[in-house]
Amino acid sequence: MAISNLNQFLVQYFRAHQCDIIKNEDGVLVIQLTEEMDRTLMNRPFYWHYMKQMGQAGEPMQLTLVTNLKKEVEKGERIHFGSPRLQQIINHLKAKERFTKLYEQLPAVNRVALHPWLVVNMKLSYIGLQKKDELFSIGLNLVNGMMKTDMIDQLKHLHLQPAIPDFCYTISPLIMPGSGFKRIEKVLTTYIEEQDHSWAEATRKELLQEKELLQQFYDGQEDEDNQFEKELTQIIERYEPKITMNVTNGGMFYLAQ
Amino acid sequence: MKNMKVLYDNKFMTGLEEAMKQDGPFSSWELFSMAYEAELTTMTSDFKGFLSLKYLPHMEFLSHQINAAQQVIENMNGRAILADEVGLGKTIEAGLILKEYMVRGVVKKALLLVPASLVNQWVQELNEKFHIPAIAHRKNYSWEQHNILVTSLDTAKKSPHQEQILEIDYDLVLVDEAHKIKNHKTKNYELVRALKKKYCLLLTATPVQNELIEIFNLVSILKPGHLGSYEAFVKRFGKDRSKLKENEYLKKLVKKVMVRHTRENTNMNPTKRHIETVWVTFSKEEKSFYEQLDTAIGSIATFAKLTLLREICSSREACYLSMSKMAEKNPELKDSFHPFIKQIEQLPAHAKAEQVVRLINQFPNEKVIIFTEYRASQLYLQWYLQQNGISSVPYRGGFNRGKKDWMRQLFENQVQVLIATEAGGEGINLQFCNRMINYDLPWNPMRLEQRIGRIHRFGQEKDVHIYNFAIKDTIEEHIMKLLYEKLGLFEQVIGRLDSILEVLNITDMEQEIEAIMKSSASTGEIKIKLDNLSSVIHHTAEFEQKVGEQYGNF
Numbered sequence: 001m002a003i004s005n006l007n008q009f010l011v012q013y014f015r016a017h018q019c020d021i022i023k024n025e026d027g028v029l030v031i032q033l034t035e036e037m038d039r040t041l042m043n044r045p046f047y048w049h050y051m052k053q054m055g056q057a058g059e060p061m062q063l064t065l066v067t068n069l070k071k072e073v074e075k076g077e078r079i080h081f082g083s084p085r086l087q088q089i090i091n092h093l094k095a096k097e098r099f100t101k102l103y104e105q106l107p108a109v110n111r112v113a114l115h116p117w118l119v120v121n122m123k124l125s126y127i128g129l130q131k132k133d134e135l136f137s138i139g140l141n142l143v144n145g146m147m148k149t150d151m152i153d154q155l156k157h158l159h160l161q162p163a164i165p166d167f168c169y170t171i172s173p174l175i176m177p178g179s180g181f182k183r184i185e186k187v188l189t190t191y192i193e194e195q196d197h198s199w200a201e202a203t204r205k206e207l208l209q210e211k212e213l214l215q216q217f218y219d220g221q222e223d224e225d226n227q228f229e230k231e232l233t234q235i236i237e238r239y240e241p242k243i244t245m246n247v248t249n250g251g252m253f254y255l256a257q
Numbered sequence: 258m259k260n261m262k263v264l265y266d267n268k269f270m271t272g273l274e275e276a277m278k279q280d281g282p283f284s285s286w287e288l289f290s291m292a293y294e295a296e297l298t299t300m301t302s303d304f305k306g307f308l309s310l311k312y313l314p315h316m317e318f319l320s321h322q323i324n325a326a327q328q329v330i331e332n333m334n335g336r337a338i339l340a341d342e343v344g345l346g347k348t349i350e351a352g353l354i355l356k357e358y359m360v361r362g363v364v365k366k367a368l369l370l371v372p373a374s375l376v377n378q379w380v381q382e383l384n385e386k387f388h389i390p391a392i393a394h395r396k397n398y399s400w401e402q403h404n405i406l407v408t409s410l411d412t413a414k415k416s417p418h419q420e421q422i423l424e425i426d427y428d429l430v431l432v433d434e435a436h437k438i439k440n441h442k443t444k445n446y447e448l449v450r451a452l453k454k455k456y457c458l459l460l461t462a463t464p465v466q467n468e469l470i471e472i473f474n475l476v477s478i479l480k481p482g483h484l485g486s487y488e489a490f491v492k493r494f495g496k497d498r499s500k501l502k503e504n505e506y507l508k509k510l511v512k513k514v515m516v517r518h519t520r521e522n523t524n525m526n527p528t529k530r531h532i533e534t535v536w537v538t539f540s541k542e543e544k545s546f547y548e549q550l551d552t553a554i555g556s557i558a559t560f561a562k563l564t565l566l567r568e569i570c571s572s573r574e575a576c577y578l579s580m581s582k583m584a585e586k587n588p589e590l591k592d593s594f595h596p597f598i599k600q601i602e603q604l605p606a607h608a609k610a611e612q613v614v615r616l617i618n619q620f621p622n623e624k625v626i627i628f629t630e631y632r633a634s635q636l637y638l639q640w641y642l643q644q645n646g647i648s649s650v651p652y653r654g655g656f657n658r659g660k661k662d663w664m665r666q667l668f669e670n671q672v673q674v675l676i677a678t679e680a681g682g683e684g685i686n687l688q689f690c691n692r693m694i695n696y697d698l699p700w701n702p703m704r705l706e707q708r709i710g711r712i713h714r715f716g717q718e719k720d721v722h723i724y725n726f727a728i729k730d731t732i733e734e735h736i737m738k739l740l741y742e743k744l745g746l747f748e749q750v751i752g753r754l755d756s757i758l759e760v761l762n763i764t765d766m767e768q769e770i771e772a773i774m775k776s777s778a779s780t781g782e783i784k785i786k787l788d789n790l791s792s793v794i795h796h797t798a799e800f801e802q803k804v805g806e807q808y809g810n811f
Contacts, residue, residue, distance in 0.1 A: 002297040009291070016287045069314060074659075081298070082312025082360075084388050090295040097284040097292035098269075099276040121293050122266070123300060129334055131361050133300035137293070152293055160286040177277075181270045192261060199304060200261065206334065210480070217482030227450070231481055238334070238455050242262040247269035248296040249289060252277065 006079070006086075007067040013089060027068020028076060033060040040092060041085075100251035105159035108166045114254035116142045116173045118180040119151050121248040122188065128203035128241040135248065136188065140180045142173035147187065155253065170254050177252070185245065192243055200241035207239035301361045305331070309356040316386055318353065321523040322346050325516045326353035333514060335456030336479040338435065340464045340517040347460045348379070350516075351431055352387045354458065355405075359389065364428040364456065366404050370449070371433035373409040379433070380407050400425060410437060414448050427454045435459035438478070439471035450478050464515065469494055472511060479514050529720045530713050534737065537612050537728050542604055543569070547731060550597065551780070560775045563732065567630075570733050571697045572610070574633035577601050609726055610641045613694060616724060617647055617674065624668065624690035627676045628708050630697050635676050638696070648672040654679035687711050691719045696726050698736055701767035705741075735780075739787040740770075761797055 003009045007029065011021055014031050023030035033041070038060040039048055051058035064076035065085070079085050106112055117139045124134045139151030148154065164170065175183070214235065218228045276283065284292070301308055307327055310318070322345075329337040329350075335358065339347045358364035369391070371379050376393050383391040383405070394400075394408035400421045410432070413422055430452050432438060438446045438459075457479055464472055470491065476484050484490055484507070494507060539547060547569055550562070561583060568575040580598055584591045617625055627649075629635050635651055642649045650664045650672050668675040669689055690712050699705055713721045725741070727733040763769050773790065777783040 003294050009294070012287065013291060016285060016291070078315075080312075080314055082309075082314075082388055084390065087388075090299060093288065093292040093295045097288045099273050099282075100284040100286070100289045101277070101281075102283075102286055102289075120269075121296070123296060125362075126304075127363070128304075130304040130331070131363050132302060132304045133362075134302070135293075135297055135300060152290065155286075156290070162283065162285065177274065178270055185265060189263060192263065197261065210482075213480065213482030215482070217477070217486050219486060230451075230453075234453060234455070240262065242264060244264045245266050247266045249284070249292050250269065250273060251283065251289070252273075 006081070010065060010067065010079070010089075013093070022062065027066060027071055028073060029063075029065045029067065031063045031065070033063055035060050041088060094248065098247075098249045100249070101253075102160040102162060102251065103164045103168070103254045104256050105161045106165050106168060106256060110167065112168050112256050114164070114168050114170045114256055115144075116170060117151075117253040117255055118142055118177050118184070118250070119155070119253050120181065120184050120250035121152065122184070122250075123246045123248055124188065124192070125244045125246070126199060126241075127244065128199045129206060129239070130199070138184050138187070139253070140175070140184055142175045142177065142180055143171055145175060145183075147183070158255070160253070164254070168254075168256075188245065197241070203239055203241040207235065210235045210239060299360075307357060308360045309353060312356070312360055313387065318349065319346065319523070321518045322349050322353065325350045325518065326357065328516055329354050329458070330357060333516075335429070335458075336514065337457075338459045338461065338464060338475055338479070338515040340461055340515050342462060342517075342519050345518050345523060347462070348382060348433075349386070351433075351458050351460060352383055352389065354456075355383070355429060355431070356387045356389060358429060358456065366425065366427050367406070367429040367431070368413075368422065368425075368427050368452070368454075369405070369407040369431045369433070370410050370413055371407060371431075372437075373411060375433065376407050376409060383407075410445050410448070414444050419448060422448075423451055423453070425453065427452060429456040429458070430454040431458045431460070433460045435461040435475060436463055436471070439474055441470075441474045441477075446474065446478075464517070476511065476514055483514060484510060528713070528717050530709065530723060531720060532723045532725065534742070535612065535616070535724050535726050537609050537726055539608050539728055539731070540605055543608060544730075546597075546600055546604060549600075560771070563774045566732050567697075568633075570609075570728050570731050571629060571631050572607050572634040572637045573601050573604050574637045575631040578633045606641065607637070609696060609728065610638060612726065613638065613696065614642065614645045614647065616694065617642075620692065621673075623673075623692055625674050625692045625694060626687060626690055626712065627674060627694045627696050629676065629678060630699060632678055634696065635678050638676050642674060642676075647674060649674035649676050651675075652677040652679075688717045691717065691721045692724070693721065694724045694726065698725060698727065698733065698741065699767070700736065700740075700770045701765070702741065704767075732780075732783075735784055735787055736770075739784065739791055761793065 007024075007027060010029060011024060014021060014029075014033075014037070017037050018034050019037055020032040021029065022032055035048075035058060039045070041063070042061055048058055064073075065079045066073050066076045067079055069078060069080060077083075077085055103114060119137070119139045121135065121137045124136070126132050126134075137150055137152035139148045139154075140146070173180075211232070214228065214231055307323065310323070321341075325339065325341070329335060329339070335354070339350055341347050341350070355364065355367060369379060380391050380393045383389040389405060391405040391407050392398075392403055394403075394406050394412060398406075400406065400418065412418060430449070432449055438449050440446060459475055459478065461475075464475065473484050473487070473490050477487075485493070538544075547566065550565060550569065565576055565579055568579055577598065580594050580601075584594045584598075613627065627638060629638065632653070635653075639649050639651055648671070650667045652661065652664050652668075652675055656664065664675070665687070668687070675687070675690075693709065693712055695705065695708065699708075709721070709723060725737070727737040769790065770787070773786045774783060777786060
C-alpha cells in the first residue's frame with residue numbers, strides 16, 4: 001500500500017484539505033490552495049501577517065505541480081520522490097495525522113453493538129552498522145483481547161466515519177487503551193527476540209575491534225583533555241546495536257463484529 | 258536473541274489519551290491512511306542497497322561515484338577519506354553519501370566545513386543536485402537550530418562558534434580540502450578531532466603531500482588507533498612518505514579508510530582525444546593592424562593593450578567593441594584610438610573565421626562545437642558561417658534553462674554548429690558531437706578541460722577531435738607554445754594541473770598570467786616570464802609524479 005500513483009496521491013491529499021483541483025491533465029496539476037494550506041506549504045508568513053494587520057483576507061496562491069517528469073512545461077514545480085515539495089507534504093502528513101477515532105458505517109436497520117479496537121501503526125527500526133525499518137499495523141479488540149496484524153488492510157474494506165451511526169452503540173472496553181498498548185508492545189518485543197540478529201552480532205564485533213584499536217592508540221600516550229573517554233563514548237554510540245519502536249499513527253476504531 | 262536494546266515510544270499513548278479526553282482533533286480516515294502510505298513509501302526495508310538514486314531521477318552519476326559512495330557506507334561505516342583525483346567528483350560522492358544517510362533517516366544534523374570561497378557552491382550543489390536543504394551559516398544564525406549547515410573552518414573555530422559547535426552531537430561532519438587539517442598541532446586539527454560526530458568524511462585530492470605522518474593524522478580523526486599509536490607509527494615508518502609504497506601492510510590499512518580513483522582506473526574516458534594545433538596566418542592588412550597596435554599605443558596601459566591584441570586575434574568586432582568602451586570611459590584615449598577604429602572597419606574577413614569555414618567544410622555531415630572567449634566573436638561567427646551556408650546556433654551561460662535546452666535540441670536535431678562562449682556552470686551534455694574548435698584559447702587551462710569535458714565524457718562513443726586555433730606571431734603563439742605545448746597539457750589530462758598548482762600556491766592560473774602581462778614592459782619580458790612559469794610547473798609536475806607513483810593508486 002505504498003504510494004504507487006503520485007498524481008492520484010496528490011489529488012487525494014489536496015482534496016482532503018478542501019483545495020480545488022483546477023486542472024489535472026497528463027501529469028500536470030493546478031491546485032487552488034486554501035489559506036490554511038497556503039500557510040502550511042508556501043512559506044510566506046510575512047504575507048499573511050501583513051494581510052491580517054491590514055485587516056484583509058489575503059489571497060491564497062495557486063500551485064502547479066508536474067508529476068510527469070518527461071513533460072515539457074513553461075512553469076510549475078516538478079515533483080517526484082525526493083523532491084523537497086513531496087518531502088514537505090509527507091512530513092506534514094506524518095506530523096499532523098497522528099490520532100483518529102472512527103466508527104464503522106452501517107445501514108440503519110437495527111441496533112448494532114460496536115466493539116472498540118485500538119489500532120497502532122508501529123515502525124520498528126533496526127539500527128546497527130546499517131539501518132532498516134519494518135512497519136506493522138496491529139489492531140487489538142479491547143473487549144475480548146483479539147489481536148490482528150495487517151489491520152489497516154482490513155480497515156480499507158470498510159466504510160468509516162467520524163461520528164457514531166444512528167441506531168448503533170459502543171461497548172465499553174474491558175481492557176484500558178493504555179494497557180492495550182502495552183500488550184501490543186509486548187507482542188512486538190517477543191517478535192524481536194525470536195529473530196535472527198546477525199546484523200547486531202556484526203555490529204558488536206565491529207564495536208569491540210574499534211574499542212581495542214582505541215585502547216592501543218592511547219596506550220602510554222598523554223591524554224590531557226580526556227579525549228579517550230570522549231572517543232569511547234562516540235564509538236559506543238555509533239556501534240551499539242539497537243531497535244527503536246515509533247508509532248506512525250493510531251487511534252480508536254469502533255467496529256461491528 | 259535476548260538483551261537487545263529496545264527503545265520504546267512513550268509519547269504516542271499519552272497523546273492519544275489526551276485527544277480522547279478533548280474529543281479531538283482526529284484525522285479523517287483518508288488522511289490517516291495516507292500518512293501510513295507515506296511512511297511505507299519513505300521507510301527503508303533493507304539494510305543493503307542504495308536508496309537515494311531513485312530519489313534523484315534528474316541526476317546521472319558515473320559508476321565510480323556510486324561505487325565510492327557505496328563503499329563508504331557499506332564497508333567503511335561512514336568514516337572515510339575521499340581522495341579521488343581532481344575532477345572525478347568528490348563533491349558528488351559526498352553528496353550521495355549524505356543523501357543516502359538522510360533518506361535512511363540516520364543523519365539529521367550535519368556540519369560541512371569547506372573553504373570560505375566554496376561555501377555557496379556547496380550549498381547550491383547540495384540543494385540543486387541532491388535536494389538537500391543545506392544553508393550557509395550567517396551571522397546570528399544559531400548552530401543548534403539549522404540541520405545542514407555549511408561554513409568554513411575559519412568561522413567554525415572562532416569564539417563563540419567553536420564552543421557552541423562542540424556542544425552539538427553531529428550525525429555527520431564533512432571537511433573539504435582536508436589537507437588543511439593534516440597537521441595535528443594546528444587549531445583546525447584539534448577542532449575537527451574534538452567535534453562530536455557519528456559519520457565523518459574528509460575530502461582531499463592530495464592525501465599525502467609532504468610527510469607520511471599527515472596520513473596518520475587524517476586516519477586518526479576517523480579511526481584512532483587504526484594505524485597504531487603516534488610513537489609506534491613514527492618509530493616503524495618514520496616520516497618518509499615513500500614508505501607507503503614499500504609497505505604493503507600500511508597500504509592495506511590505509512585502503513580500509515580511503516577511496517581513491519584516478520583517471521586511469523575509472524572508465525570515464527574509454528574513447529581517445531585527438532588534439533591538433535591549427536596555425537593561422539593573418540592577412541597582410543590584419544598583420545599590419547596588429548603590429549601597429551602592438552607598437553603604437555603608448556598612452557594606454559600594457560594590460561589594456563594586451564586585451565585589445567587578444568581580441569583582434571579573435572575578431573574585429575571584439576576589438577572594436579572594447580576600443581569604443583575604453584574611449585568612452587577615458588575620453589583622452591579617443592584621439593589615439595581614432596585611426597585604429599577607422600582602420601578596423603576596412604579589415605577583410607578574419608583569417609581565423611575563414612579557417613573555420615574551411616575546416617567545417619571538410620566534415621559536411623558532422624556536428625561541430627566552436628568555443629570563443631568573446632560574445633562579439635560569437636555573433637560575428639554566426640553571421641559569417643551563415644554567409645557561407647553553414648547553419649549554427651549560439652549558446653551562452655546567461656541563457657535561461659529553457660533557452661539552453663532549446664538550443665541544445667536545435668543543435669542535436671537541426672543545425673550543424675553550436676557556437677558557445679561558456680563551458681562552465683551546469684554542464685550541458687553534448688556526447689552526440691565529437692568535434693570541437695577552440696577558436697581562441699582561455700588563459701586558464703582548467704577552462705579548456707571543462708570545454709573538452711562537454712563532449713569527451715561518459716557516453717561518448719567516438720574518439721573526439723579537438724582543434725586549437727592560434728595565430729602565428731601574436732600573443733596567441735606565446736600562450737600556445739609557452740603554456741599549453743610546453744606543459745604537454747594537451748597530451749596529459751589537465752586535471753592533474755590542479756593539484757600541482759596547489760603545491761605551488763597558485764590559486765588562479767588566469768590571474769597569474771594576467772599578473773605577468775600587467776607587470777611586463779615588453780613582449781620579450783612576457784615571453785621570459787611565461788617560460789619561467791611553465792618551467793616551474795613542469796618541474797613540480799615531474800616531482801609530484803615521482804612521489805605520486807610511490808603513494809598513489811590506492
